Amino acid sequence: MADLTTPRSFQEIILRLQAYWAEKGCAIMQPYDMEVGAGTFHPATTLRSLGTRPWSAAYVQPSRRPTDGRYGDSPNRWQHYYQFQVIIKPSPPDLQEIYLGSLKAIGIDMDLHDIRFVEDDWESPTLGAWGLGWEVWCDGMEVSQFTYFQQVGGHDCHPVSGELTYGLERLAMYVLDCDDGNEMPFNDPDADIPLTYGDVFREAEAQYARWNFDVADTDILLQHFKDAEAECARILEQPADDLKTGRHIIMALPAYDQAIKASHVFNLLDARGVISVTERQAYIGRVRTLTKMCADAFVQTDAGGAASP
């Protein structure tokens, strides 16, 4: 299926990546329906990398980093952007080769480009997670993160998941040879109504940048953080046996939603500049405590590999 022609639009790159990883057997999932800072936060990655059950998924995840907002004026920075995420457990022995196949699939000619695996250890203090791997470079540009998860939510990963993250805007700008991401064709440039990335997102970028930096009510956000934190703990405090159905239901996923929420609220507070350096560590620690609790709960569920009671 490898199509060596160069893709013509942002969406074609996404479609080709989806088709490629579908062919490699991944479940093509959809984005998680919450605000997250990176594709790793999707429970399909964080929680599913825990436990012994094999797993294989790929998805696009819209991600938000409020501090990266540039009001739509930057050629390569947005507070809302897309990541393409692949997670396979256990990591297959030829994952590097399969990955390189995906670059071919989006039109990168291996005979003309210089692809390198450059050491880059990954760590997410809020997820209590770390792994070893590389930045993958194409002609000096980072096109992906390649990580073998060693620990998530404080739990050692057994077996180990292989995780790939493609920063889609940057990758697409490279493949489509665009210097300004806003000018990048989003759909087919020959379509009746051709749309650029800027047509789709520029307005939103300006609005969110203003809200993120100057308008978001920090008192409300601080309250949201506390609420999410409390709700997460409360959910996990519930006894596993549900009186109504008589079933054993540990609610790790709803609790994890609260952890995601707390994490995003923290990012917003950070963008509002109300978190000092010392407080910063404390907030990160609080989110990590939540994700760890969720991980502890998830490994007791069926999906988390626990033997059914």
Next chain:
Amino acid sequence: MPDLLLELFSEEIPARMQRKAADDLKRLVTDGLVEAGLTYASAGAFATPRRLVLTVEDLTEASPTTTEERRGPKVGAPDKALEGFLRGAGVAREDLEEREDKKGTFYYARITTEGRPAAAIIADLVPQVIRNFPWPKSMRWGSGSLRWVRPLHSILCLLNREDGAEVVGFEVDGIPSGNTTEGHRFMAPGRFSVTSFEDYSAKLKGAFVVLSAEDRAEAIWHDATTMAFAAGLEVVPDKGLLAEVAGLVEWPVVLMGEIGADFLDLPAEVLQTSMREHQKFFSVRNPATGRIERFITVANRDTADQGATIIAGNAKVLSARLADAKFFWDNDLRVARDGMGDWRESLKSVTFERRLGSQSERVERIAALAREIAPMVRADPTAAETAARIAKADLSSEMVFEFPELQGIMGKYYAIEAGLDAEIAAVAEEHYAPLGPTDEVPTAPLSVAVALADKMDLLTGFWAIDEKPTGSKDPFALRRAALGVIRIVLDGSKRISLGPLLAGQVAFNYGASQFGDFQSAYRMLAASADNSGRDFVASDIWDKYLEQAGDVETDIVMEAKKVVPEISQNLLSFFHDRLKVHLRAENIRHDVIDAALAKPPTDDLTLIVARARALQAFLDTPEGENLIQGFKRAANILTQAEEKDGVEYRYGADVKFAETEEERALFKALEAANAAIAPALKAEDFAAAMSHMAHLRGPIDAFFEAVQVNAENDIIRRNRLNLLHQITETCGAVADLTRLEG
């Protein structure tokens, strides 16, 4: 004799780990072989991004068979004891021998350990080495349990002799050893087999892999310099980068590209740092102007278009990077030209250390101290204070946030843009120096004042909160800071009394950690304490603080009065220890420094070192060594007599009680020496003082030869002991010679 070839083929090994990993592989395998009884002629190890390789030449075929005799229990001992012995020795009862000696008849076992073939030894050893390999960081992958730096894919292990090669068979976590490997990932995919190291390295080269990191680095440097030279330019040398880049490629291809015209005006340090840190590019500069004009990148492959696509891609990435740098630079310039007020304001919200407050508070402490040090180093106090206030402003700049290693360098550029004098601007860069033992010390008076204040504040701060370096742990680089102070003071023989400065700053920092608001209280008090300077801080400030603050906790203040002098003294001792380490390079013995330290003042490093150098130089002469012997003899006799008599012999030696010529000559010589030494000491010319002492050697030797100190006549004896005391006094004028060892 066979040669061993071992290759561990994996996914990409981090460049920074490759060299040590190759060395470790060689050490662990060769040590293991020798321990197992094999010998070899030579060994070599190599690393590329995807492989660790070991070759061992002329290995013995097998370990020798050895026999050992072991004595067992006495004949007739309980069966249990005998059974235990048989088990331990691994022999049967009928193989035992009985032999009689003085103590009785014992069982003896002869234990023969058969020699083992090299292949069997290797098959045991290599899996152990792999499983216990000392990677700085290792990982698991897939469903396995093996740890390696990145997934390990294949193991090639061969013993080859003239008649052919054999695979040494073993398995590690499902990976069997074999005789095949792979070449370049993209240029020569697919596996091939090899029969020897020669065959291996030749085939690898054919498959676009240069095995030796040194060869790769050499090729890169050669091609890079040639290419730059042809364009009339030169490559900025960077050994660390060269080694790293050589660890990122198996088939180095050097390519040169242009830097966009928009970016050529960025400071050279910014271009270099951005290119090196983010892109691992070499900087190429115009030797005439010093401007960075091009970049050199090292690709991992040849391409049909001679690298045109790769250069274009790299240039584009660089432009994006430099656009960021230029964005930071332009934003920073706005703040700088506005006087840097925003940055200094934002240092208030940056915590330096929880107990020591914000960066801004620390800057205030440094500024106050720099002002005080300034006159001692011929700097203008007001300029020193101003310089200290701006020296760390760039820590809040966007550029330094992005590239922390540019701290100080950006500060200098920005201070100039802020309209400050070049001398004040230079302080931003120079006050961090010296960073390493070979780094130059600052010499400009303003930079010296702020550099000393910065380091002394760091040390007193961490001393005040009891975070001293211990063993190998020195997270705040306090040893380096102390060495920096020592080197700056000694450079040009500056005369500074560290004691009051340290005590004042300890009080400052201790107060900050205890009261939080101590800084403002201090300034208020210091202002009203007419010029009494740091001594005031160390002595009276606590009482004044109590008077003024009123309801502040008395306990804390009383505690402070007690501990601040202790902490300061402890810190001064730390300086003494670092001074000993520093002077070791000059071959000045630690006991010589102790001897010098026994003479006050002990906080004037230049004076201490002058004494120590004079003493060491003196000790290195025959006269010196001899005089010390005479001195020690005098001191010993004197001490013994004083202990015995329970009195001190100090005064009243009088030449009129002298009985012998030698005694009279010594009186005379001492008088002459004292007369000559006093002005030398006053002039702090310790070498001259010691040379006058050297003249005493003859008279002292003659005295001991001719005279019995413990004479029958008590008056004569006392007179002689008092004379001995004079010897020790005179000889101890420069340093306390009793501290000398041996």
